[in-house]
């Protein structure tokens with residue numbers, strides 16, 4: 463696990479794309495980053511559950527949940543699965559629940575808010591497509607870095623300046 467400081471990355475790589483500040487840290491990792499896997503789903507976390515039960519080493523799942531504040535797309539059970547499968551973290555343009563448990567996990571989690579209701583699971587959602595939220599477009603396979611200062615996207619892997 464690498465430690466990333468997004469202000470230092472922004473200074474070192476002026477072309478990074480900075481997502482509009484709106485995410486909060488809910489995970490046990492204060493800083494995380496990796497190669498992006500994209501998923502777009504609205505109030506249905508079927509794809510999130512499936513993906514976080516596949517190998518995630520070096521990867522961050524980026525979920526465009528349409529900004530819905532009406533249900534959570536991730537909780538402690540799916541969070542446990544993400545840890546088991548080696549994911550670096552999850553960035554959710556939407557909500558999470560079981561936040562006290564998420565805070566104990568060796569996983570980065572950034573989302574808009576906590577929400578106690580679960581989502582439906584009807585198998586609806588698209589994987590690997592281009593996402594746009596927070597003023598930024600994110601492609602599957604790009605790189606994302608997050609800490610308590612913000613969330614940034616780059617088309618190449620970044621390393622901390624020495």
Ligand SMILES: O=C([O-])CC(=O)C(=O)O
Pocket residue numbers: 507534535536537538539540541559560580581
């Ligand atoms: O099961 C869900 O839909 C979300 C959740 O609460 C969990 O991951 O524990």
